[in-house]
Amino acid sequence: MSHAISLQPALRRPAIVAFAIAALCALGVAVWAQVGGERGIAPVASTRDIHVTGVEVDVRAxxxxxxxxxxxxxxxxxxxxxxxGPELSDSQIEGLVSAIVIERERLGPKRYIATLGVVFDRQRASRYLGAGGEATRSAPMLLLPVTVSAGTQMIFEQRNPWQRAWAEYQTGQSRIDYVRPSGAGGDSLLLTYGQTGRRSRTWWRNTLDQFGADDVLVPIANLRYAYPGGPIEGTFTARMGPDNEYLGSFEMTAASSAELPAMLDRAVVRFNRIFEIALANGRLRPDPTLNIGTPELSPELQRLLELGRAMRAQDQAAAAAEPTAESGDSITAAPIRTPPPEGSVALYTVQVATPDAAAFDGAVSAVRGTPGVRGTGIRSTAIGGTSVMTVSYSGSIAQLADALRARGFTVNQGSNALAISR
Structure with missing residues (x-):
């Protein structure tokens, strides 16, 4: 009896080992399944060409x-x-077209019914249309398209129509600089619906740095299905920033599941319009609390530092002027960089982030239009880098910084210079 009992542990060991191996394999499959599989939709390449969609034709021949x-x-x-566009002949218009996009078509023996997209080459068409659409673009904004349906919230956990609608949207003509993740690999683990509810600036800054963005946009599509294959009601809400700030909302309806992609495409255009209006109103700009690397000093402390620099400059100027007076020379001492008196005009250096020519033109125009600016000059131009300009302003450098912030710039203030960006 005792001999039989002593064999039980030995008989159980293969089963225990097999169970452990199976558990490890299952764990490995589960971990792989969280980042693998059919997920991820690469965004289409952006172009500055003029893209007109949804053109319907019905022609017989x-x-x-x-x-x-x-x-x-x-x-x-x-x-x-x-x-x-101005009145042109059909041949002239055809010479401006770079592509025809077939969205949907039906071809019969003597009839053609289709919904088409027409792409005009901007360089060729601009001589007839002017410089429209060249306004300054926003800062890079990370896009997190959220789908809410049947009590679940999803971003990149699996491929979905709302993700595809944003991936296929042509952002070249938009004033919003969208940063669109593909959703592949680790994106589905990092960029989840729970991320939109986080308030930690450090967490958000680390996430944004991985995608080269300055802030976040969250377009939410809440889809309600009347019954399988039936009408779909959509409530769309635009939010932004680490505090989930509300920007606007609207509703749309699709007659059936087959009409859902078209409804979502229209919704994307409406969202872009909401974001552009927020940009024009000054609401769509990076949250300054996300810039944890370069915190701004309080105005009181900044004023004390300026006064300390001014006093040190006065002492240095006085020390440099003493030998000049003794020798009888008429050499003028170096100018003292003190805060200008109220109402006087001072010259300041302003460094401007200019990623493209449109950003350069927009920044120069905005600075020149700032209240209190008497004149500007361009010292160096660096498209794709940082350009430098001089600004004549009737006030202190702190007042100039506040005026530029009111114009929608992000401003970093130095002793006698400013660094600004959109």
Whole structure:
């Protein structure tokens, strides 16, 4: 009996080992499943060309091929009218078109019905349209498209129509500089719905730095299905920043699941409009509390530092002037960098982040239009880097910094210079 009992542990060991191996394998599969599988949609390449979508045509002709050719000419003319182009011949308009995008089409023996997109080459079309759309763009904004449906919230956990709508959106004409993650690999673990509820600036700063963004935009699509295959009601809400600030909302309805992608495409355009309005109103700018690397000094402490520098400059100037008076020379001492008296005009150096030519033009125009600025001069131009300009301003450098912040700039203040960016 005792011999039989002593064999039980030995008989159980293979089963225990097999169970442990199976558990480890299952754990490995589970970890892989969180970052692997069919997920991730790469965003389309952005272009500055003029893209007109949703052009509907219905043309009849002697053959299907001829009907299609006439339909494309009609679509080009309709698209040109949509962007308020001047009156041109069909051949001239065709010379401005760089591509025709077939969104949906049906070709019959003598009829062509389609929904098309027309892409105009901006360089060729700009001589007729002017410089419209060249306004200054926003700072890089990380995009987190949230889908809420059936009590669940999802961003990149699996491929979904809302993610695809943003990935396929052509952002080249938008004033918003979207940073669109693909959702592949570790993105689905880092960028979750729970992330949008975090308030830690350090956590957000680490996340934003991984994607080269300055702040975050959260377009939320709340989709409610009446029944499988039936109408879909969508409530869309725009939020931004680490504090989940509300920007606007709207509602749309799709007649069926087949119409859902078209509804989401229209919703993306509406979101972009909300974000652009917020940018124009000065609301869509990076949260200054996210800039944890270069904290700003309080105005009182900054004023004390300026007074201390001014007193030191006066002492140095007085010491340098003494030998000049004894020798009888008429050499003028170096100017003293003291805060200018009230109402006087002083010259300051302003460094401007200019990632592109449009940013340079917009920054120069905005600085020149700042109240109190008497004149500006360009010392150096660096497209894709930092340009330097001089600003004549009637007031102190702290007042100039406040005036530029009111114009929508992010300002870092030095002793006698400012660094600004959008």
């Amino acid at each position: 002697d053959s299907g091929t001829e009907a299609r050719a006439k339909g494309w000419v009609d679509a080009q003319r309709q698209a040109w009218e949509r962007i308020n």
